[in-house]
Amino acid sequence: MKTTPRSPLRDIVARNMRRLRAERGWSQEYLANECGLNRTYLSAVERSEQNISIDNLYRVAQGFGVESWTLLKAE
Amino acid sequence: MKTTPRSPLRDIVARNMRRLRAERGWSQEYLANECGLNRTYLSAVERSEQNISIDNLYRVAQGFGVESWTLLKAE
Numbered sequence: 001m002k003t004t005p006r007s008p009l010r011d012i013v014a015r016n017m018r019r020l021r022a023e024r025g026w027s028q029e030y031l032a033n034e035c036g037l038n039r040t041y042l043s044a045v046e047r048s049e050q051n052i053s054i055d056n057l058y059r060v061a062q063g064f065g066v067e068s069w070t071l072l073k074a075e
Numbered sequence: 076m077k078t079t080p081r082s083p084l085r086d087i088v089a090r091n092m093r094r095l096r097a098e099r100g101w102s103q104e105y106l107a108n109e110c111g112l113n114r115t116y117l118s119a120v121e122r123s124e125q126n127i128s129i130d131n132l133y134r135v136a137q138g139f140g141v142e143s144w145t146l147l148k149a150e
Contacts, residue, residue, distance in 0.1 A: 004112075004128075004130040004131050004134060005130070006130060007129060007130040007132075007133035007134070007143075008133070009129040009130070009132065009133045009143055010129065010130070013129060037079075051128045051129060051130045052128065052129055053079075053126040053127065053128045053129075054082060054084040054085065054088060054126060054127055054128075054129075054132065054147070055079040055080070055081060055082040055084070055085070055126045056079050057082075057084065057129065057147075058082035058083070058084050059079060059082070067148075068082075068084055068147050069144045069145070069147035069148045070144075072129070072132075072143050072144035072147060073142075073144045
């Protein structure tokens with residue numbers, strides 16, 4: 001099994017998270033509290049540095065109150 | 076940071092993968108070759124036992140020739 005290369009989904013998720021936070025006027029700290037995830041971790045996801053799993057993606061979606069699949073869709 | 080609980084996305088992804096394989100008449104082995112991922116790993120994803128990351132989700136979607144976000148959508 002080869003190492004999985006960075007996928008373009010990282011940038012799509014990062015962009016959607018930044019857009020949703022901006023629309024709501026939320027800081028990363030506020031989002032972190034809504035999701036129950038670490039702020040440093042979420043910051044890395046927003047810089048496309050973290051390869052987020054679907055369990056954490058679900059928490060982010062729940063925090064924003066959106067459907068998970070919308071986070072993977074390029075606007 | 077709490078441990079992330081199993082999300083309902085695992086079952087959605089698992090179901091979509093099984094459906095897409097069935098529609099194409101593909102074995103797990105065939106899918107594994109198309110994705111460049113390990114068959115044992117994909118089998119665990121299809122049993123909702125693996126918390127797949129977006130980089131691997133992308134490879135699965137590429138293997139099937141579908142958009143990644145469709146794998147997170149309940150039919």
